[in-house]
Amino acid sequence: MFKGKKVRLRAYQLDEAKTVLNLLEEDGLRETLVGDIIFPISFEAEKNFIEKSTIPNGELFNFAIESLETREYIGGCGINSLDRKNSKVVIGIWLGKKYHGKGFGSDALRVLCNFIFQEMNIHKIKLHYFEFNESGKRCYEAIGFKEEGRNRKELYRHGKYYDTINMGLFKDELR
Numbered sequence: 424m425f426k427g428k429k430v431r432l433r434a435y436q437l438d439e440a441k442t443v444l445n446l447l448e449e450d451g452l453r454e455t456l457v458g459d460i461i462f463p464i465s466f467e468a469e470k471n472f473i474e475k476s477t478i479p480n481g482e483l484f485n486f487a488i489e490s491l492e493t494r495e496y497i498g499g500c501g502i503n504s505l506d507r508k509n510s511k512v513v514i515g516i517w518l519g520k521k522y523h524g525k526g527f528g529s530d531a532l533r534v535l536c537n538f539i540f541q542e543m544n545i546h547k548i549k550l551h552y553f554e555f556n557e558s559g560k561r562c563y564e565a566i567g568f569k570e571e572g573r574n575r576k577e578l579y580r581h582g583k584y585y586d587t588i589n590m591g592l593f594k595d596e597l598r
Contacts, residue, residue, distance in 0.1 A: 425486075425538050427530040432486035432500065432538070435477055439487065440470040442496050446519035455556040456517050458578055458587070481505075482543065488518065488531045497522045500535050510546035512539055516562075528562040533597070536566065540594045547591055553578050554586040567596040 425432045435443075444464060447453055453461050476485040485501035498518035505512050514535060518528050539545045550568065552559045568590040576584035 425534050426491065427534040429491055429525075429527050429530040430497070430534065431489050431491055432531065432534050433489055435473045435485065435487045435499075437470075437473060437477065439496055440466055440473055443473065443499070444469050446496075446498065447517075449520045452517070452520055454580055455553060455559060456515075458553075476501075482507075484538075486535065488516075488527070490522075490527065497527060498531070500531055502539070510544070511549060512543075512545050512547075513549045513551070514539070515550065523558050528558075529565045532562060533566050536592060536597055540597065547593055549589065549591050551587055551589050553580070554588060555580075560588075563590055565598070566592070567598045568592045569596065 424434075444466060447456075447464060447469075482505050483502050485499060487496055488498040488500060489495065490497050498516070500516035501514065503513045503515050516528065516532055516535065518531070522528070536548055539548055548568075549571075550563065552563065569592070570588055571591045572589040574587045574589070577587045578585045
C-alpha cells in the first residue's frame, strides 16, 4: 500500500468487481479510456481482471485507488507495459467521474510515479490520452508530464477522428 495526501494505492479486493463496473460504466467515462469499440464489460470479465490483478505478474502492477478520507474505491491505475532494457513503462489511470477535478487523480498519479521511480528504478514513464480528455490532460501536466508527440486523427469516436497525445515524465520533472 502506497499513500499520498488524498489517496492510497492498494491491491484490488476480490469482492470489488461490482463497484468497479459501476464506476467504469458511468456515462462517457470509458470513451476516454479505450481506443477500441466501447462494449459493455461483463461482471465475469471484471471479476477475472481483478482475480488476475491479485496474482503477481512480473512487474506489471495494477492498483486500486482508494480515498484516504472515506476508504472507498474510486478508480484504478497501473503499469500497462514495461521495457526493462530501455528502463521505461507505459501507465494508465482512471477515476470515477464524481471524483474528477478534486485532486484525487493527480495525487494517485504522483504516488504511482514515485513507486515506479523509487521502487522499480525506472528512467521514464509514458502515457497516452485522447485529445478530448481535458481533465486527464490537466492532471498529467499538473505533476510534470510533457507532451512528446501527437498521432493525428488516430481515434474514431462518435463520428469524428481525434488525435492521441503521447506524454513522458522523467524523475527530475515530477512535481
